Amino acid sequence: MRNIRHSVGRNAVNNRQDVIIVQSLLKRHGASYIDVDGICGSLTKKAIIEFQSKFYTHPDGVITPGKKTSIYLNNFTGLLTQDSSTSLAINHAERKLSSIQPWQKEGEKQKGSASEATIMPFILKL
Known part of the structure; x- marks a missing residue:
């Protein structure tokens, strides 16, 4: 992971070394049309x-050091990955929901909704 020291992009500092880092990272994320030359051009x-x-x-x-774009640009294996069409996609792990809901006891099927289950304990019987 390589970090920039100054902002890069529109109306930014555009330090040559920082621009080289950003350009090389952008190329890894699919911007094959840019040159890694240290010049922040169009x-x-x-x-x-x-x-x-x-x-x-x-x-x-x-791109500002420590901000969202910089973090995502440096992240090759976590939140963002490159797919075959060079666009970025968020990785989602497949998750199965339990058939037992939080308001149910294990193995017990109850009627009603989650809101009813949370309201019921607070109803006082007179």
């Missing part, structure tokens, strides 16, 4: 926005 800015559009509704085109 193609690099476009790649940043395309990358951010996978998890932001309104990408700002800036």
Whole structure:
């Protein structure tokens, strides 16, 4: 994992070493059309926005150290992975839901809803 020291992208610091790091990481995430040259030109800015559009509704085109885009850009095996169409997808582990709900005792089928189950203990009988 490589970290940048200054912001990279639109109206950012764009330190040459930081831009090289961002460009190489963007290429690993599918932006094969950019060159790793340390210059934050229009193609690099476009790649940043395309990358951010996978998890932001309104990408700002800036990668800031320690912020969400920087974290996702450095993450190759966790939350984000690259699929065959070079887009990013969130990994989800398949989970089976138990047939026993939290308000039921093991092996016991009860009628009613979860809200009824949580309300019932608080009803006082007069």
